[in-house]
Amino acid sequence: xxxxxxxxxxxxxxxxxxxxxxxxxxxxxxxxxxxxxxxxxxxxxxxxxxxxxxxxxxxxxxxxxxxxxxxxxxxxxxxxxxxxxxxxxxxxxxxxxxxxxxxxxxxxxxxxxxxxxxxxxxxxxxxxxxxxxxxxxxxxxxxxxxxxxxxxxxxxxxxxxxxxxxxxxxxxxxxxxxxxxxxxxxxxxxxxxxxxxxxxxxxxxxxxxxxxxxxxxxxxxxxxxxxxxxxxxxxxxxxxxxxxxxxxxxxxxxxxxxxxxxxxxxxxxxxxxxxxxxxxxxxxxxxxxxxxxx
Numbered sequence: 001x002x003x004x005x006x007x008x009x010x011x012x013x014x015x016x017x018x019x020x021x022x023x024x025x026x027x028x029x030x031x032x033x034x035x036x037x038x039x040x041x042x043x044x045x046x047x048x049x050x051x052x053x054x055x056x057x058x059x060x061x062x063x064x065x066x067x068x069x070x071x072x073x074x075x076x077x078x079x080x081x082x083x084x085x086x087x088x089x090x091x092x093x094x095x096x097x098x099x100x101x102x103x104x105x106x107x108x109x110x111x112x113x114x115x116x117x118x119x120x121x122x123x124x125x126x127x128x129x130x131x132x133x134x135x136x137x138x139x140x141x142x143x144x145x146x147x148x149x150x151x152x153x154x155x156x157x158x159x160x161x162x163x164x165x166x167x168x169x170x171x172x173x174x175x176x177x178x179x180x181x182x183x184x185x186x187x188x189x190x191x192x193x194x195x196x197x198x199x200x201x202x203x204x205x206x207x208x209x210x211x212x213x214x215x216x217x218x219x220x221x222x223x224x225x226x227x228x229x230x231x232x233x234x235x236x237x238x239x240x241x242x243x244x245x246x247x248x249x250x251x252x253x254x255x256x257x258x259x260x261x262x263x264x265x266x267x268x269x270x271x272x273x274x275x276x277x278x279x280x281x282x283x284x285x286x287x288x289x290x291x292x293x294x
Contacts, residue, residue, distance in 0.1 A: 002024055003061035004157055004294065005292055006150065007025075007026050007148075007149035008025050009147075009148075013141070020071070021138065022139050023064070029060050029061035034053050036053070041068055048132065049088070049136075049139055052139055082119065089117065111222075157289055157293060162239070168260055171278050221263045230262070231256045246293035250290055253287045
């Protein structure tokens, strides 16, 4: 089974004091690239979390976002009130109001809005024995969902590639069918041109036949077609076997495209040229699809 490199997974795990929410998103990438965003309280567990991702995913850009929240609405870092500073602000405001002969009293909202009256300590770091089980479970669940979606999209990609593979096989069959007649026609035309140029001059027929044979060998596409069939069979085997085949498929498509270009450059037949052009178009569609395969 082949897998796509795009997917999404989310999970939430609650402990006694804290709840961990994990979101995983993966995109296309040539290699494995992990972007891990952890809250400060779990920052000490980054190495372990990264290793867990590496054990599950081997290719793609993986973005992991972890958030931490209280259980039951009770924050581990409640808001603190600096009463002494609040009283000082109120006293100064009253004294200034008296000097300016204002009748207004400082309001609670005004006092609370002053710097330093309200504060919240940074979220404390969780001990490894408390934080890691939550993070590991949440990350494992999110990765499992992400992998399931990658597999689901991979199945759809496999169906599309099977259709393109069949079309490419038909185009190769047409090229193979047209090749002998094309080669014979070009050899005959070359012989006629040589005879026309020489006119009535006496020429060794054996020499002409040799030159025509050399030219025909250069114009022959049987080797290119044989390599194309071999590459196509290998593509079919990789798709059937599944696993991490994206890089190998990409290489094979490049090789097939090179062979088709050679066939197109040697083509001296309308149908053969059209088949080569159609094959190049199909290969481009295949290449676009396999860019998303792990």
